[in-house]
Amino acid sequence: MIDWLIPMAQKIGFIGTGVMGASMAGHLMKAGHDLMIYNRSPEKARELIQSGAHWCPTPASIARQSDIVITMVGFPQDVETIYLGDQGLIASAMPGAILVDMTTSCPKLAIQLAETGKSRNIEVVDAPVSGGDIGAREARLSIMAGASESAFKRCLPIFEKLGRIIVHQGPPGSGQHTKMCNQIAIASGMIAVCEALIYARKSGLDPEKVLKSIESGAAGSWSLTNLAPRILNGNYSPGFFVKHFVKDMTIALESAHNMGLDLPGLELALCSYRRLMDTGSADCGTQSLYRLYENGGL
Amino acid sequence: MIDWLIPMAQKIGFIGTGVMGASMAGHLMKAGHDLMIYNRSPEKARELIQSGAHWCPTPASIARQSDIVITMVGFPQDVETIYLGDQGLIASAMPGAILVDMTTSCPKLAIQLAETGKSRNIEVVDAPVSGGDIGAREARLSIMAGASESAFKRCLPIFEKLGRIIVHQGPPGSGQHTKMCNQIAIASGMIAVCEALIYARKSGLDPEKVLKSIESGAAGSWSLTNLAPRILNGNYSPGFFVKHFVKDMTIALESAHNMGLDLPGLELALCSYRRLMDTGSADCGTQSLYRLYENGGL
Numbered sequence: 001m002i003d004w005l006i007p008m009a010q011k012i013g014f015i016g017t018g019v020m021g022a023s024m025a026g027h028l029m030k031a032g033h034d035l036m037i038y039n040r041s042p043e044k045a046r047e048l049i050q051s052g053a054h055w056c057p058t059p060a061s062i063a064r065q066s067d068i069v070i071t072m073v074g075f076p077q078d079v080e081t082i083y084l085g086d087q088g089l090i091a092s093a094m095p096g097a098i099l100v101d102m103t104t105s106c107p108k109l110a111i112q113l114a115e116t117g118k119s120r121n122i123e124v125v126d127a128p129v130s131g132g133d134i135g136a137r138e139a140r141l142s143i144m145a146g147a148s149e150s151a152f153k154r155c156l157p158i159f160e161k162l163g164r165i166i167v168h169q170g171p172p173g174s175g176q177h178t179k180m181c182n183q184i185a186i187a188s189g190m191i192a193v194c195e196a197l198i199y200a201r202k203s204g205l206d207p208e209k210v211l212k213s214i215e216s217g218a219a220g221s222w223s224l225t226n227l228a229p230r231i232l233n234g235n236y237s238p239g240f241f242v243k244h245f246v247k248d249m250t251i252a253l254e255s256a257h258n259m260g261l262d263l264p265g266l267e268l269a270l271c272s273y274r275r276l277m278d279t280g281s282a283d284c285g286t287q288s289l290y291r292l293y294e295n296g297g298l
Numbered sequence: 299m300i301d302w303l304i305p306m307a308q309k310i311g312f313i314g315t316g317v318m319g320a321s322m323a324g325h326l327m328k329a330g331h332d333l334m335i336y337n338r339s340p341e342k343a344r345e346l347i348q349s350g351a352h353w354c355p356t357p358a359s360i361a362r363q364s365d366i367v368i369t370m371v372g373f374p375q376d377v378e379t380i381y382l383g384d385q386g387l388i389a390s391a392m393p394g395a396i397l398v399d400m401t402t403s404c405p406k407l408a409i410q411l412a413e414t415g416k417s418r419n420i421e422v423v424d425a426p427v428s429g430g431d432i433g434a435r436e437a438r439l440s441i442m443a444g445a446s447e448s449a450f451k452r453c454l455p456i457f458e459k460l461g462r463i464i465v466h467q468g469p470p471g472s473g474q475h476t477k478m479c480n481q482i483a484i485a486s487g488m489i490a491v492c493e494a495l496i497y498a499r500k501s502g503l504d505p506e507k508v509l510k511s512i513e514s515g516a517a518g519s520w521s522l523t524n525l526a527p528r529i530l531n532g533n534y535s536p537g538f539f540v541k542h543f544v545k546d547m548t549i550a551l552e553s554a555h556n557m558g559l560d561l562p563g564l565e566l567a568l569c570s571y572r573r574l575m576d577t578g579s580a581d582c583g584t585q586s587l588y589r590l591y592e593n594g595g596l
Contacts, residue, residue, distance in 0.1 A: 107501065130515045144511045167511045169503060177501040181508050185494035185517035191563035192486035196479040199550070202557045203405065203475040205467060210479050213442045213465045217428045218538070219483035221519035240516070252497070259500045262594070264570075265489035268562055296560070 011036070012158070013062035013069040014053075015082060015089075016103070017045045020129070021072035023136035024102070024162050029053060031161045036062045040073075063092035068158065069099045075247060076105045083113050083124070095121040098151055100158075102143075104128040104183075104244075106251050107176040108258070110146060114172030123151040126175035129163060130182050132239055140164045144182075146175035180252040186223065187249055187269035190289050193223045197231055198293040207232050227287040238285040245286050246273050309334070310456070311360035311367040312351075313380060313387075314401070315343045318427070319370035321434035322400070322460050327351060329459045334360045338371075361390035366456065367397045373545060374403045381411050381422070393419040396449055398456075400441075402426045402481075402542075404549050405474040406556070408444060412470030421449040424473035427461060428480050430537055438462045442480075444473035478550040484521065485547055485567035488587050491521045495529055496591040505530050525585040536583040543584050544571050 010033070014025040017039040025048055029035050035053045039045040042055070049055050056062045059082050063069055069089055071082055079101055083089045089099050090113065099122060101110065110126035117124040125147040135141045141163035145152055152168045159166045169178045196219065200207040207228075215224050230236070249270040256263050272292055279295075281288050308331070312323040315337040323346055327333050333351045337343040340353070347353050354360045357380050361367055367387055369380055377399055381387045387397050388411065397420060399408065408424035415422040423445040433439045439461035443450055450466045457464045467476045494517065498505040505526075513522050528534070547568040554561050570590055577593075579586050 130512065130517070132516070135515075142511050142515050165511060165514065167507055169507055169511065174501075174503055177498070177503055178508050178511050180501075181494040181498045181503070182512040182515065182517045184497055185490045185512060185519070185522060188486045188490035188493060188563065189517065189519060192483045192490065195486060195561045195563050196483035199482055199554060199557075199559065199561065200475070200479045202559050203472075203478075203553070205472055205475055205479070209465055209467055210476050213440050213463060213467065213476050214428065214480040214483060216463065217433075217440050217480065218430070218520050218524075219428070219480045219487065221483070221487060221521075222516050223519075224483060226516075255501070256497060259497075261497065261500050263493045263497065264566055265486065265493050265563070268566060272562075 010067040011065060013037070013056070013066035014072075015039070015059050015062060015069065016072040017048055018072070018074075019133050020136045022048060023133070024070070024072060025053065026051070027139050027161045028158065036066060038062050058087065059089055060087045060092035063089045063097070064094065066093070067097055068155070069093065069097065070102060070158070071100070072102045074103070076109050076251065079103050079105045079109060079113075084116065090117050090120060090122055090124070093120070093122050098123045098125060098154055100125045100127050100155055102127050102129055104179050104248050104251070105176055107173040107180065107255055110176045111173040123148060124172065125151050125155055126172055127155065127159065128175055128179040130179065131163070134239075135163075143167070144169050144175045144178035146170060146172045146177070148172075177255070179248075180255055183245070183248040183252050184263065184266050188265035189221050189223050190227075190286055191265070191269055191272070192221065193228055194231075194290045194293050196224070197228060197290060230285070231287050231290045236281075236284045236288040236291070238283065240286050241282070242273060242276055242284050242286055242288060243282040246270065246277055249273065308365040309363060311335070311354070311364035312370075313337070313357050313360060313367065314370040315346055316370070316372075317431045318434045320346060321431070322368070322370060323351065324349070325437050325459045326456065334364060336360050356385065357387055358385045358390035361387045361395070362392065364391070365395055366453070367391065367395065368400060368456070369398070370400045372401070374407050374549065377401050377403045377407060382414065388415050388418060388420055388422070391418070391420050396421045396423060396452055398423045398425050398453055400425050400427055402477050402546050402549070403474055405471040405478065405553055408474045409471040421446060422470065423449050423453055424470055425453065425457065426473055426477040428477065429461070432537075434460075441465070442467050442473045442476035444468060444470045444475070446470075475553070477546075478553055481543070481546040481550050482561065482564050486563035487519050487521050488525075488584055489563070489567055489570070490519065491526055492529075492588045492591050494522070495526060495588060528583070529585050529588045534579075534582045534586040534589070536581065538584050539580070540571060540574055540582050540584055540586060541580040544568065544575055547571065
């Protein structure tokens with residue numbers, strides 16, 4: 001090995017090769033990056049390995065040899081486990097490395113990780129995304145970054161491989177806070193769509209015609225245009241899972257309460273979606289909220 | 299007068315020349331229609347009269363000489379007063395005439411007017427609009443019609459002078475029901491926008507940057523694109539008045555309850571907007587809901 005004699009490309013690690021992560025890691029490989037990958041369920045990494053990614057047995061082993069490590073996992077607890085502790089990314093990473101959590105997670109945790117990283121000269125960036133599996137597949141994500149100026153600059157060439165709208169929102173935590181704004185807007189927006197549709201049906205209207213009248217005006221929204229037609233076709237398969245949305249809204253509401261902020265719309269949405277989970281819809285798409293209205297289960 | 303010897307253009311009456319009505323009546327005149335007009339406050343009709351409209355002293359006097367009468371007034375009570383009773387439009391109109399209420403009003407009342415009209419061979423059409431003062435001015439309204447097939451056909455050439463999206467939603471009442479769907483979707487949509495923005499501000503983000511990250515994705519909506527920037531500029535002047543929105547939501551909620559339908563999002567919005575009215579914001583724009591969040595008055 002004479003790697004040390006020639007200028008090396010940045011070594012990138014990628015942890016979490018689920019639906020979103022696999023697409024994102026794939027884009028980085030296509031862009032020519034040499035990728036080390038890890039996933040809790042190794043079978044979900046198989047395709048990337050076949051395409052040339054290097055499998056590593058633990059997050060720590062990735063951290064020890066990467067300039068930048070990207071994580072895209074499930075829940076804040078997963079983020080905590082991967083980043084903190086003796087075998088965590090922060091303890092294992094090379095000084096000067098950057099760790100980028102793209103999971104939707106707690107703003108408070110993001111700030112804590114960034115603080116913890118400082119003592120070892122490691123920058124931790126929060127950069128959650130919106131755009132879903134399609135956005136990830138088509139490299140059209142919106143990436144909301146919380147980072148120092150310098151860390152953001154170093155991440156930008158990578159972000160540009162993954163997304164189309166890339167905004168440096170502010171210091172660590174700002175990315176997660178921005179994602180919370182996104183989820184808060186979606187939350188009451190879903191109620192808006194479901195209530196308009198159930199009213200349309202109950203009053204004997206043809207909901208397709210109603211959409212024609214209302215979707216391009218002041219009642220219009222991404223959800224009305226994209227999810228209302230699925231509802232009308234009885235298509236409740238997931239673009240975005242109910243269980244993930246409940247996770248996000250739970251973080252948002254807790255974060256709001258920590259700021260002394262009362263968000264009754266978000267509270268109503270979270271409460272409704274939790275009830276929906278109880279009826280066995282955790283793995284359905286968020287548009288299945290409509291069924292709660294249909295069944296009078298509010 | 300030898301009018302009866304030559305084919306006459308349709309005689310059109312227009313009642314209610316407020317902000318919306320004045321623009322609409324103006325379009326009909328520009329299209330060559332000879333217009334008879336009435337308004338409760340005559341001074342608001344002055345400009346149209348100067349442009350050649352004929353002032354009539356009462357709604358009844360308009361009805362007696364019109365093939366089609368359009369009404370665009372304020373509240374369901376106003377509609378009731380103008381249409382019903384000895385001096386009302388239905389009692390005064392010529393058999394075969396069409397009466398078109400474009401006010402946002404009760405679906406139940408629309409059905410009642412249509413039924414009442416039948417006995418005198420008068421068709422009553424409900425055709426509320428969305429698009430606001432700008433939509434009216436630019437003849438770009440969305441017109442949602444509840445009417446018999448034949449009445450809709452007779453009205454269509456007129457609607458085409460006023461709007462761009464014209465949908466025959468079904469029998470009488472269907473236009474008002476569709477407008478209720480529109481207002482229901484806007485109601486929770488406004489909560490979505492205000493809660494996302496207040497969270498952005500409280501968490502120390504720059505809300506303009508947040509909009510950049512979220513407005514073109516799944517959180518996007520007409521309200522987020524058009525009203526959030528006004529909120530951020532502290533511009534609470536009315537596109538759409540709080541007091542009118544409260545009227546509409548009150549009708550929608552009552553109508554929903556009549557169908558045994560529970561709409562908690564609409565209820566939350568109505569309750570919040572009523573509180574906003576109590577703080578003296580009746581004549582502000584609907585985006586002023588944000589101030590309630592800002593003042594912690596929820």
